Amino acid sequence: MAALAVLRRSAPARLLSGTLCVHSRVLAPWRQYQSNRHFSNDKILVEMDESTGVAVMKMKNPPVNGLSLELLTEFSISLEKLEIDRGCRGLILTSASPKVFSAGLDITEMCGKSAEHYAAFWKAVQEMWLKLFGSNMVTIAAINGSSPAGGCLMAMCCDYRIMADSPKYAIGLNETQLGIVAPFWFKDTMTHTVGSRVTEQSLQLGQMYPAPAALKFGLVDQLVPEDKVQITAAAAMAQWLSVPDHARQITKPMIRKPIVDRLVKQREADIDNFVSFISKESIQKSLQAYMDRLKQKKQ
Numbered sequence: 430m431a432a433l434a435v436l437r438r439s440a441p442a443r444l445l446s447g448t449l450c451v452h453s454r455v456l457a458p459w460r461q462y463q464s465n466r467h468f469s470n471d472k473i474l475v476e477m478d479e480s481t482g483v484a485v486m487k488m489k490n491p492p493v494n495g496l497s498l499e500l501l502t503e504f505s506i507s508l509e510k511l512e513i514d515r516g517c518r519g520l521i522l523t524s525a526s527p528k529v530f531s532a533g534l535d536i537t538e539m540c541g542k543s544a545e546h547y548a549a550f551w552k553a554v555q556e557m558w559l560k561l562f563g564s565n566m567v568t569i570a571a572i573n574g575s576s577p578a579g580g581c582l583m584a585m586c587c588d589y590r591i592m593a594d595s596p597k598y599a600i601g602l603n604e605t606q607l608g609i610v611a612p613f614w615f616k617d618t619m620t621h622t623v624g625s626r627v628t629e630q631s632l633q634l635g636q637m638y639p640a641p642a643a644l645k646f647g648l649v650d651q652l653v654p655e656d657k658v659q660i661t662a663a664a665a666m667a668q669w670l671s672v673p674d675h676a677r678q679i680t681k682p683m684i685r686k687p688i689v690d691r692l693v694k695q696r697e698a699d700i701d702n703f704v705s706f707i708s709k710e711s712i713q714k715s716l717q718a719y720m721d722r723l724k725q726k727k728q
């Protein structure tokens with residue numbers, strides 16, 4: 430038993446290669462950590478069921494769960510907290526807002542800001558990915574709405590994806606449609622999920638796939654009616670947790686660790702690339718034009 434406990438605690442550290450980064454601005458909400466194991470801060474809600482060892486994490490950044498610096502920071506702190514909690518074996522990631530899982534990175538974080546801001550934002554995006562893709566827990570995405578770009582990335586980081594069965598909801602890495610480029614580790618995550626050929630085509634075209642199409646090539650694993658997404662995720666989690674933790678926890682990094690290490694080795698260069706790319710006037714114009722189109726869609 431003791432050996433298993435050591436494995437449970439030490440594997441994430443090995444897999445993540447020491448990526449813990451805590452943003453002091455949002456440490457205070459952790460004081461709200463309750464003995465009933467429900468806790469929340471501004472943008473992330475966590476409900477921990479001690480009887481099953483499963484935590485449900487809900488993103489709560491209306492209207493579309495844009496992945497802002499604040500949300501990403503709270504996300505990484507929450508995940509780290511669960512990761513070191515020996516009672517927590519599985520994580521279900523979902524949205525507190527109906528109809529949108531996540532609209533991806535908050536575009537306003539990438540427009541008209543300073544180089545320092547872009548660097549801090551990108552570091553937080555990296556941190557989210559390193560922690561979620563490298564998690565030692567079983568991770569299931571309960572995709573209860575649309576999931577473009579960064580939202581799709583988060584879902585792909587999970588071990589299993591269940592999506593609301595509606596052609597209204599789409600998922601994919603659509604970066605090129607915004608005139609921007611998915612970085613290599615977004616590409617690696619998609620390749621890991623659906624293979625090279627589909628990734629090559631999807632990334633170039635910036636394709637968004639309605640849920641039924643996404644199921645066909647394995648971008649999601651299961652479609653269920655919208656009101657059954659959460660319960661199906663809980664059932665799938667029970668099945669995944671029936672596998673002995675130690676065996677599963679040694680197996681997962683066999684596939685994922687080389688992918689994680691690729692970013693770990695060049696984090697600073699990746700931040701520099703992002704800052705220089707996003708600061709270009711032409712890229713700022715593309716992002717602004719995209720935001721204008723989003724707003725015009727309503728009128």
Ligand SMILES: CCCCCCCCCCC/C=C/C(=O)SCCNC(=O)CCNC(=O)[C@H](O)C(C)(C)COP(=O)(O)OP(=O)(O)OC[C@H]1O[C@@H](n2cnc3c(N)ncnc32)[C@H](O)[C@@H]1OP(=O)(O)O
Pocket residue numbers: 492493495528529531532533534535536537575577578579580603604607609610611612702703706707720723724726727
């Ligand atoms: C050499 C190579 C170097 C590479 C270096 C790296 C380069 C950069 C890499 C950056 C990677 C980026 C990843 C991303 O995630 S970018 C974000 C992409 N996201 C999208 O395209 C989604 C856009 N949104 C939508 O499609 C819809 O909003 C959605 C389907 C999600 C929901 O539709 P709905 O009709 O319900 O809602 P609205 O469209 O009316 O939106 C409501 C308001 O929310 C605003 N909004 C929407 N999405 C975003 C967003 N991602 N960021 C910020 N704001 C967003 C929208 O404008 C509405 O605002 P208002 O109410 O004020 O009008």
